[in-house]
Amino acid sequence: MTNLAIAANQLRKSYGEKVVLDGVDLAVPEGTIFSLLGPNGAGKTTAVQILSTLIAADPASGSISVGGHDLATDPQAVRAAIGVTGQFSAVDGLITGEENMLLMADLHHLSRGEGRRIAAGLLERFDLVEAAKKPASTYSGGMKRRLDIAMTLVGSPRIIFLDEPTTGLDPRSRHNMWQIIRELVADGVTVFLTTQYLDEADELADRIAVLNDGRIVAEGTAEELKRQVPGGHVRLRFDDPMAYERTAVTLRDVVRDDPALSLQVPTDGTQRELGEIIQRLNAAGIEADSLTVHTPDLDDVFFALTGGARVPHQPKEAVR
Template sequence: MTDLAIAAYGLRKSYGDKTVLDGVDLAVPQGTVFSLLGPNGAGKTTVVKILSTLVAPDPGTGPIHIGGHDLAADPRSVRAAIGVTGQFSAVDGLITGEENMLLMADLHHLGKRERRRVSTELLERFDLTEAAKKPASTYSGGMKRRLDIAMTLVGNPRIIFLDEPTTGLDPRSRHTMWRIIRELVAEGATVFLTTQYLEEADELADRIAVLHDGRIAAQGTAEELKRIVPGGHVRLRFTDPAAYRSALAALRDAARDDEALALQLPSDGSQRELRAVLDRLDSAGIEADELTVHTPDLDDVFFALTDATTATSATTATTATHQTEETAR
């Protein structure tokens, strides 16, 4: 458990008759980005609130350790180790960006000289120096989000919860946020990220978990998750009908599209499988005019895992993670 920034077992939470979390296990190594995906209402924010001490889990929840501290026995130490940027900005629009930073420094009980130094450094780091004296209400959405995260970092937390930090931002602002997140992790921080953008999780996360119906449907690296979804294939297209017919005879297991003069073979996109297809074509003296490889992306994974009829197929992706968690216990 010493190598885990976050270790939580059997997270449970209900509101009345609605079960939001039904035994969620999470193990997040230090110095990594862990991304929690799920449809709206899946319980992602509830997980963040429990792990950041804002909401108490239900009885029956197993032990929770954040930064090596027992959440139930020592919530104050947990709060000292973490920073939280929620879905909705904590920025006060009636005061300036600099005043927001100084207010946060006061809440962390920093001395006068220290709070000024920390505020100045963070405003500069997040490219907010020129706007520091302006009311935060005049900031763009991206600027407000950067200020929000800068405020989160005032206490130098080693574990940072970012709950959908880029929702509503334009592509340039999103990429700026990605750069900031990478820098934080490079400096040794652990980032727990919830997001609705699958590209974001694919781009940033070392490990990803998909939350569905109160449970983890699957978790692993992006590549591990992609491999559990069928649908990968190689598509060969021909312009010469004779070459197409020859290929069809050589690749009898291929699905055919006579109108497009195209063949499609199942494939995981690996170099080995691609070479095998090309070797079969070479042996028959056939050359395709176009070859494309399709492998499932996180969109395919997300839709498959959040479809109740297919979610059970995800168990193969979770085996390694469960073994890691058992070792951590």
């Protein structure tokens, strides 16, 4: 059985009558990227704050284990096993990048020599050597985020919580951050990622949980979640009106777009169904002028599972 880096049973948190987390179950295997996806106010940050010992869960919650340590009885051991990069940078802009790193080394009670060695190695790893002696206030957003994660790694955590780490970053900086996250996991680190960006979860996560109104409404791989949502289709477009009409009669179960001379054929997106459509067209001697396949993406999943709630979404052309 795969060891779990994080295991939470019936995680609950309320503020007065406001229920933020309502019985959330989480199981995050070691050395994976787990993404908690949801709109603003869904409870993502609250979950991170509880799992990272920043706030307490409600007494009605079940057992919670992080890094093999019980959150309720041994929070200090949990803190020693984790690193946290929150929504807002922990970087002190009044001091240099190097000084920020050495400050973190002091907080981890590292010796002066070890602290300098680790700081230098991380500054090099995150391509911050040239900027190390400059005030962090002069850094770009992407540089500050890189420094933020470098500071998190000073204590060599095996579990890292990244709470919306790319919010506000430009597309190139987002790509760089994605590569950093992949490299962390390649080194055996477990990453618990919260994000509002659907493409980010699709790109990075081994497993995704969709949180809405304090509850997990779906969980699985990106592909498993996409298969839960209908809407896949093949779009056939024609230049010849006669071929268009013949195809509509041949396939029958289609959605017509007469002005565009295009047909939508419902499909689950599998190779088998696509092959059957092509085989029927070939048997009838019909050739479409263009054929495109649309399968549901995480946008479709999110809107279906959260009742149409809107989240920030960057066009795929801008980030891929």
